[in-house]
Amino acid sequence: MLDTLLSLGHGLDVALAPTNLLFIFMGVCLGQIIGALPGIGPSAGMALLLPITFGIPPATAIMMLAGIMYGGMYGGTLTSVLVNVPGEAASVMTAVDGNQLARQGRAGAALSVSAIGSFLAGIGAVLALAFVAPALAEFALRFSSPEYFLLAALGITATASIGAGSPLKALLMAVLGLVIALVGTDPILGSARLTFGTSELLDGIDFLPVAIGLFGIAEVLNSLERSFDTNPMRTRLKDMWLSAKDWADCRMAILRGGLVGFFVGLMPGAGPTVAAILAYVTEKRFSRHPERFGSGALDGVAASESANNSAAHGALIPMLALGIPGSASTAVLLAALVMQGIRPGPALMTEQPDLVWGLVASMFIGNVFLLVLNLPLAPLFAALLRIPYEYLAPGILVISLIGAFATSLSLFSVGLTLFFGMIGYLMIKADLPRPPLVLAVVLAQLMESSLRQSLMLSEGSLMIFFERPLSALLFLLVLASLALPAINAFMRVRRERHHHNSSQFTFTAK
Amino acid sequence: MRIVDITSALVMLAVSAGVYIATRHLPYWADFAPGPAFAPFWISAAGAVLSLILLVGALRRQASPAGDWPDRSGAFRVILAAVGLWTVVILAPLIGLLPVATLFMLFLLIIVERRSILPSLLTVAVTMGLVYGVFSAWLGIAFPKGMLGI
Amino acid sequence: MNKAASSITRRLVVLGFASVSAVHILGYGQGFAQGKAPEGPIEITSGTSPGGTPDVLMRRAAKILNEEKIITNPLVVQNRTGGSWMNAANWVLNKKGDPNTVLTIAQPIITTPITQGLPTVYDKLTPISMFIQGDLVLAVRPDSPAKDLKGLIDLAKQRERSIKVGGSQAGSTDHMVTGLLEKAGGVKFNYIPFDGGGAAQTAFLGGNVDMIVLTPSEILPLMQSNKARPLAVLSEERRTEPEFKDLPTAKEQGLDVVWGQSWGLAGPPDTDPAVVKFWNDAIQKLVATDAWKSAVNEMFLRSKVVPASQAKEHMAKMHQEHLAVLKDIGMAKTQ
Numbered sequence: 001m002l003d004t005l006l007s008l009g010h011g012l013d014v015a016l017a018p019t020n021l022l023f024i025f026m027g028v029c030l031g032q033i034i035g036a037l038p039g040i041g042p043s044a045g046m047a048l049l050l051p052i053t054f055g056i057p058p059a060t061a062i063m064m065l066a067g068i069m070y071g072g073m074y075g076g077t078l079t080s081v082l083v084n085v086p087g088e089a090a091s092v093m094t095a096v097d098g099n100q101l102a103r104q105g106r107a108g109a110a111l112s113v114s115a116i117g118s119f120l121a122g123i124g125a126v127l128a129l130a131f132v133a134p135a136l137a138e139f140a141l142r143f144s145s146p147e148y149f150l151l152a153a154l155g156i157t158a159t160a161s162i163g164a165g166s167p168l169k170a171l172l173m174a175v176l177g178l179v180i181a182l183v184g185t186d187p188i189l190g191s192a193r194l195t196f197g198t199s200e201l202l203d204g205i206d207f208l209p210v211a212i213g214l215f216g217i218a219e220v221l222n223s224l225e226r227s228f229d230t231n232p233m234r235t236r237l238k239d240m241w242l243s244a245k246d247w248a249d250c251r252m253a254i255l256r257g258g259l260v261g262f263f264v265g266l267m268p269g270a271g272p273t274v275a276a277i278l279a280y281v282t283e284k285r286f287s288r289h290p291e292r293f294g295s296g297a298l299d300g301v302a303a304s305e306s307a308n309n310s311a312a313h314g315a316l317i318p319m320l321a322l323g324i325p326g327s328a329s330t331a332v333l334l335a336a337l338v339m340q341g342i343r344p345g346p347a348l349m350t351e352q353p354d355l356v357w358g359l360v361a362s363m364f365i366g367n368v369f370l371l372v373l374n375l376p377l378a379p380l381f382a383a384l385l386r387i388p389y390e391y392l393a394p395g396i397l398v399i400s401l402i403g404a405f406a407t408s409l410s411l412f413s414v415g416l417t418l419f420f421g422m423i424g425y426l427m428i429k430a431d432l433p434r435p436p437l438v439l440a441v442v443l444a445q446l447m448e449s450s451l452r453q454s455l456m457l458s459e460g461s462l463m464i465f466f467e468r469p470l471s472a473l474l475f476l477l478v479l480a481s482l483a484l485p486a487i488n489a490f491m492r493v494r495r496e497r498h499h500h501n502s503s504q505f506t507f508t509a510k
Numbered sequence: 511m512r513i514v515d516i517t518s519a520l521v522m523l524a525v526s527a528g529v530y531i532a533t534r535h536l537p538y539w540a541d542f543a544p545g546p547a548f549a550p551f552w553i554s555a556a557g558a559v560l561s562l563i564l565l566v567g568a569l570r571r572q573a574s575p576a577g578d579w580p581d582r583s584g585a586f587r588v589i590l591a592a593v594g595l596w597t598v599v600i601l602a603p604l605i606g607l608l609p610v611a612t613l614f615m616l617f618l619l620i621i622v623e624r625r626s627i628l629p630s631l632l633t634v635a636v637t638m639g640l641v642y643g644v645f646s647a648w649l650g651i652a653f654p655k656g657m658l659g660i
Numbered sequence: 661m662n663k664a665a666s667s668i669t670r671r672l673v674v675l676g677f678a679s680v681s682a683v684h685i686l687g688y689g690q691g692f693a694q695g696k697a698p699e700g701p702i703e704i705t706s707g708t709s710p711g712g713t714p715d716v717l718m719r720r721a722a723k724i725l726n727e728e729k730i731i732t733n734p735l736v737v738q739n740r741t742g743g744s745w746m747n748a749a750n751w752v753l754n755k756k757g758d759p760n761t762v763l764t765i766a767q768p769i770i771t772t773p774i775t776q777g778l779p780t781v782y783d784k785l786t787p788i789s790m791f792i793q794g795d796l797v798l799a800v801r802p803d804s805p806a807k808d809l810k811g812l813i814d815l816a817k818q819r820e821r822s823i824k825v826g827g828s829q830a831g832s833t834d835h836m837v838t839g840l841l842e843k844a845g846g847v848k849f850n851y852i853p854f855d856g857g858g859a860a861q862t863a864f865l866g867g868n869v870d871m872i873v874l875t876p877s878e879i880l881p882l883m884q885s886n887k888a889r890p891l892a893v894l895s896e897e898r899r900t901e902p903e904f905k906d907l908p909t910a911k912e913q914g915l916d917v918v919w920g921q922s923w924g925l926a927g928p929p930d931t932d933p934a935v936v937k938f939w940n941d942a943i944q945k946l947v948a949t950d951a952w953k954s955a956v957n958e959m960f961l962r963s964k965v966v967p968a969s970q971a972k973e974h975m976a977k978m979h980q981e982h983l984a985v986l987k988d989i990g991m992a993k994t995q
Contacts, residue, residue: 047710048649141866175557186546190830199746224591225584268862323881325858332711341958345881394618395637398611402641406651408741415599430514448549455543456852652738
C-alpha cells in the first residue's frame with residue numbers, strides 16, 4: 001500500500017514534467033477529435049499517429065498514445081449524441097438513447113453526464129490499476145472461452161427487452177443481427193460462409209459500417225421526409241445542464257456501468273464495445289424506469305459511457321501486468337512499446353517503474369483534462385444543434401461516407417454502409433427496433449467462437465460450463481436473466497387479477 | 511401496420527431460408543465441437559419460427575393503425591437522397607471521392623432541400639474543409655482520385 | 661469486432677536460408693536496367709489494420725528510407741484492410757504498371773487464395789524483395805512434464821489429441837506449425853483456434869491450453885518470469901542473442917520442422933524493371949543502416965535480403981510449401 005503510494009507519487013513527478021503534461025494534453029485532445037470522427041476509432045487513430053512518437057522518450061510517447069485511447073472514449077459520445085452517428089464502436093448504445101435525448105433538447109445533459117460518468121469510471125479504474133493490478137490480471141486469466149460464451153449469452157438474452165416496441169420484433173431483429181455476423185470466414189474451421197464468392201466479405205462485415213448505416217444514414221433519410229419549415233431542435237438553455245434530479249437518477253448507473261465496464265475491459269477478448277453493451281442491458285434491469293430505454297434514458301447513456309471508459313482503462317491491466325493486448329488499442333500501445341525498445345511482459349512493472357507509474361499518474365491527469373474540457377464544452381457542442389438540421393443533414397451523410405471509407409480504405413465499405421443505411425430506413429418505417437440488431441452483431445461472433453472453443457477445450461463435454469467456478473456463476477446468472485422476466489410477468493398477472501379481479505388480461509410472451 | 515408486419519415476416523422468412531440453404535453444404539459437427547453449419551442452422555430455425563409467429567399474428571389481426579409514411583414530396587426527397595448517395599459510390603472512382611461528395615452536398619442542399627445558394631455553398635465549404643483538413647491532410651488517408659487527379 | 665486481421669496476418673514463412681547469403685552477393689549489382697525513381701509520393705499498401713506487425717515494420721522502413729534520404733519520394737503506408745489481405749492485393753493487382761504503388765507481402769497473400777480457393781496472387785505481382793524474417797518458438801506451460809521436444813512427442817503419443825495447442829485462426833502460422841509437428845512426430849494435437857494471438861496467449865497463461873507458438877519477442881518476457889517453458893526454436897540455426905543461444909532448434913532434437921515468418925515488397929503486374937531496380941537498391945541500402953539494424957534487433961527479427969532477381973523463385977517455393985502444409989492440415993481448397 002505504502003509502496004504503491006510512493007510509486008504513484010514518483011509517477012506523478014514523472015507525469016507532471018512540463019513536456020509530459022503537454023503531450024498528455026495533446027493526446028487527450030487528439031483522442032477527443034479522433035473519437036468524434038466516425039470510422040476512425042482510437043486504435044486506428046493511435047496507429048496512424050504512431051510515427052510522431054518515434055523521436056520522443058518512451059514514457060512520454062506512451063502517455064500521449066494512452067491519452068488518445070481514453071480521449072477517444074470521451075470523443076465518441078459527441079457524434080453519437082448530436083447526430084446519431086457512432087463516432088467509434090463503443091459509443092453505439094450512446095447513439096440509441098443520447099440522440100433521443102438530443103431530440104428532446106437534452107443534448108447538453110447527455111454530454112455532461114457522459115463526461116462526468118466517464119471521468120468517475122476512469123478514475124476508479126485507474127485507482128484499481130494502481131493498487132491491485134497484478135491480482136486483477138490473474139483474475140482476468142481465469143476467464144476463458146466458457147466464460148466468454150456465457151457472458152455473450154447473458155447479453156443476448158437481453159435482446160428481447162431492449163428496443164421500445166414488441167419483444168417479438170426485437171428478437172427477430174436480433175436474429176437478423178446474428179445473420180449479419182455469420183457472414184465471413186468461419187472462426188474455427190475457416191470455411192467461407194455467406195460471402196457469395198466475394199473476397200471483400202471474407203473478413204466478415206465490420207461493425208462500423210453497420211452502425212454508421214443503421215443509425216447515422218437511416219436517421220438522416222428519415223428526417224428528409226419532413227419539410228424544413230420548423231426547426232425541431234430548439235433547445236432552452238436551462239435544459240443544457242444536468243439537474244440535481246438527473247444526477248440522482250444517474251449516479252448509481254455510473255457506478256454500475258463503471259464496474260461492469262471495468263471487469264469486461266479486464267478480459268482480453270471482450271473490449272469496450274461489449275462492455276458498453278453489457279452495461280447498458282444491465283442498467284436496464286436495474287433502472288427504475290426501464291421503459292425509457294431506447295427512447296431517451298439518461299441513465300442508459302451514463303451507464304454505457306462510464307463502461308466504455310473504464311473498459312479502456314481496464315484493458316491496460318493485462319497489458320501492463322502480463323504483456324497481453326486485451327483490445328485493439330492496447331495492441332497498438334504494445335507495438336509502440338516494442339518500437340521504443342521496451343519489452344512488455346510480466347516484469348514490466350518492476351523493470352520500468354518510471355514508465356508504468358508515469359502512465360498511471362498520467363491517466364489521472366488526462367481524465368481531469370478531459371473533464372475540464374468536456375464539461376464547459378457540453379452546452380457549447382449541444383448548441384451546434386441550433387444550426388438548422390437541413391444544413392447539418394448533408395454534412396452528416398458526407399462525413400458518414402468518408403468515415404466508412406476510412407475504416408478500410410475501400411469503396412466496398414462505403415457501399416456496405418449505404419446498404420445498411422437503406423435497411424435502417426426501412427426498419428424505421430416498418431417499426432422494427434435497431435438496437436437488438438446491433439447488440440447481436442457485436443455479441444454473435446464472441447458467442448459462436450467461444451462455444452466452439454469451449455467444447456474443443458473440454459473434448460466435447462458440456463460439463464466445462466458448470467465445473468469452472470466462474471462459469472458456474474455466470475451460468476446461474478444466465479438462468480436468472482431468462483427466468484426473471486417470466487417470473488415478473490407471472491407476478492404481475494397475479495397481482496392484476498388480484499386487484500381488478502378481471503380475467504381479460506392476456507399473458508404477454510417475453 | 512398489418513401489411514408492413516406481413517412484409518417484414520416474409521422478408522425474414524426468406525432470409526432464414528436463404529441462410530439455411532447457403533450453409534447446408536457445410537459440416538454441422540466437427541470432432542468435438544459444432545461445425546460451421548451449426549450456428550447458421552439454429553439461427554435460421556429461430557428466424558423462421560419468429561417470422562411465422564409475426565406472420566400469423568399479423569394475419570389474424572383485424573384493425574391496424576396507419577404507419578408513419580411520408581407524403582409524396584417527402585418520399586421524393588428520400589428517394590432522391592438515396593439515389594444521390596449510391597451515385598457517389600459509383601462515381602467516386604471516376605471523378606474522385608471528395609469532388610463527388612462536394613457535388614452530392616450541393617445537389618442535396620440546393621435541389622432536394624431547396625435551400626438558397628449562399629448558405630449552401632458555405633455549408634459545403636465548411637464540411638469539405640473539415641473533411642480535407644482532418645482525414646486527408648492530418649491523418650494522411652488516400653481517397654480515390656478521379657481522372658482529374660483530385 | 662474486427663476479426664483481428666492483424667493477428668491472422670502477421671506471419672509468413674521463410675525458406676531456403678542457406679542459399680540466401682550467396683544469392684545476396686550474386687543478386688547485388690546484377691540487372692541490366694538502371695534504377696529509376698518514380699515521381700511523386702509512393703504508396704506502400706498494407707492489408708493489416710494500423711498497428712499489425714507488417715504495418716509497423718513497413719511504417720518503420722518508410723520512415724528510415726525517407727530520413728536517410730535513400731528514397732526522397734514521400735512514402736505513405738495505406739491500410740487497405742478486409743478480405744484477409746485480398747482487398748490490398750486486388751488494389752495493387754489493378755494498378756498494372758503503376759510505379760507509385762507497392763504491396764507489402766505477408767503470409768495471407770499466399771495462404772488466402774489457397775484456403776479460399778481463389779486465383780493465386782503472388783505470381784501476378786512483380787516481386788521486389790523479401791527482406792524481413794521472424795523466427796518462431798514452441799513453448800509449453802512451465803508445469804508441463806515435457807522438458808524437450810522428444811518429451812512432448814512422447815506425451816502426445818500417450819493419448820491422441822490430449823495436448824491442447826492454442827493459436828490464432830485456422831490456417832494461420834500457428835496452425836501450420838502444429839500440422840508440421842504432427843507430421844514430423846507422427847502424433848495428433850488438439851488445435852484450438854482463438855480470435856488472434858492475444859487471446860491464445862491469454863488461454864495459455866490461464867492454463868487452458870498446454871502449448872503455444874510464439875515469436876521470440878513474445879516469449880522472452882514469459883521465459884524470464886517463468887510463465888512458459890520454451891522447447892525449441894523452429895529456425896535452421898539457433899539464435900545468437902544471449903537470451904536464446906541455449907534454446908535448441910527442432911532439427912537438433914531430431915524433428916525436421918523449420919518454419920518462420922517473412923515479409924517483403926512486390927510491385928503491381930508489369931512494373932518497369934527500372935523501378936524494381938530502384939526498390940531493390942533502396943532495400944539493400946535500408947538494411948545496411950544502423951537505424952534499421954537496431955529496429956530489427958529490438959524486435960528479434962532477421963533481415964536477410966532475397967533480392968529481386970531471386971524473389972520470384974523464392975515466392976513460388978513459398979507457395980508450394982504452404983500449399984503442402986495447408987493440404988496436410990485440411991485447409992487447402994485449391995489443388
